[in-house]
Amino acid sequence: MRIANLSGRLVLITEEGTAVDVENASGAVFSADPQAVYARWAEFRAWAADADLPPGTTFDATDLGSPAPAPRQVLAIGLNYRDHASESGFTAPEGLPPVFTKFATSITGPVTDVVLPTGGHTDWEIELVAVIGAHAHHVDQADAWSHVAGLAVGQDLSERIVQLAGPAPQFSLGKSFPGFAPIGPWLVTPDGFEDPDDLELRTTINGEEVQKGRTRDLIFSVPALIAGLSAVLPLLPGDVIFTGTPAGVGLGRTPQRWLTTGDVLVSTIEGIGEIRQRFWSAQLSAE
Numbered sequence: 001m002r003i004a005n006l007s008g009r010l011v012l013i014t015e016e017g018t019a020v021d022v023e024n025a026s027g028a029v030f031s032a033d034p035q036a037v038y039a040r041w042a043e044f045r046a047w048a049a050d051a052d053l054p055p056g057t058t059f060d061a062t063d064l065g066s067p068a069p070a071p072r073q074v075l076a077i078g079l080n081y082r083d084h085a086s087e088s089g090f091t092a093p094e095g096l097p098p099v100f101t102k103f104a105t106s107i108t109g110p111v112t113d114v115v116l117p118t119g120g121h122t123d124w125e126i127e128l129v130a131v132i133g134a135h136a137h138h139v140d141q142a143d144a145w146s147h148v149a150g151l152a153v154g155q156d157l158s159e160r161i162v163q164l165a166g167p168a169p170q171f172s173l174g175k176s177f178p179g180f181a182p183i184g185p186w187l188v189t190p191d192g193f194e195d196p197d198d199l200e201l202r203t204t205i206n207g208e209e210v211q212k213g214r215t216r217d218l219i220f221s222v223p224a225l226i227a228g229l230s231a232v233l234p235l236l237p238g239d240v241i242f243t244g245t246p247a248g249v250g251l252g253r254t255p256q257r258w259l260t261t262g263d264v265l266v267s268t269i270e271g272i273g274e275i276r277q278r279f280w281s282a283q284l285s286a287e
């Protein structure tokens with residue numbers, strides 16, 4: 001099953017790729033608010049499995065918002081692929097990898113224009129995003145997938161100068177400029193994949209491939225992250241987890257490379273779809 005946020009309203013995406021408005025189709029049993037559905041996720045799944053849906057309507061991807069637009073917590077994971085830890089100059093973590101947040105104001109839908117922070121070094125990081133569907137506290141790995149509502153494509157856009165400024169790194173600030181957390185194009189439930197633990201991720205800039213990896217190479221898989229994070233704090237319905245990026249970011253290149261005005265970044269995950277960002281300098285976007 002796929003759900004999406006179409007112009008701020010919760011929709012089901014049909015097999016044909018059209019949208020069915022959930023509030024209308026359910027006779028207002030479920031609200032139009034995309035974030036509200038996660039609090040009643042099991043009930044919603046049961047309804048959607050049997051619902052007699054009206055025909056869907058076509059839509060434009062530019063009208064999609066994040067399938068989880070206002071999570072109470074956003075947890076983001078660093079150095080969770082060996083090849084990316086190595087290109088970043090770190091050894092792979094043994095305990096839980098570094099955890100930071102992307103502040104919720106940075107969340108957007110899947111097709112956006114992003115203003116590059118002036119004087120910054122803005123980098124790309126494709127990431128599998130998991131959205132929590134059931135309160136998770138002290139959850140075992142074996143039981144973790146049942147706490148996930150679904151998966152989406154995310155970009156952990158990162159301004160490296162702010163992120164790496166001393167004396168201690170500022171991961172959360174450097175990764176939270178407006179538009180730095182696009183998520184979408186929709187949420188796919190875990191049963192929608194042959195193997196939700198092995199999905200190909202791919203990033204291109206202006207058509208040139210810059211990142212290609214598989215989620216089976218995550219050091220901490222989605223279930224391992226949920227077990228490790230929920231051992232410390234409760235994960236709440238609708239919370240968002242950015243799970244880390246594979247190699248190929250601009251920081252790890254020789255010479256280093258940063259996003260520049262006019263660049264088009266396309267991030268694709270197998271079985272989900274793609275998100276697309278176009279970048280502008282502050283001066284150009286003001287004209």
Ligand code: ZN
Pocket residue numbers: 076077078125127156242244245
């Ligand atoms: Zn990241």
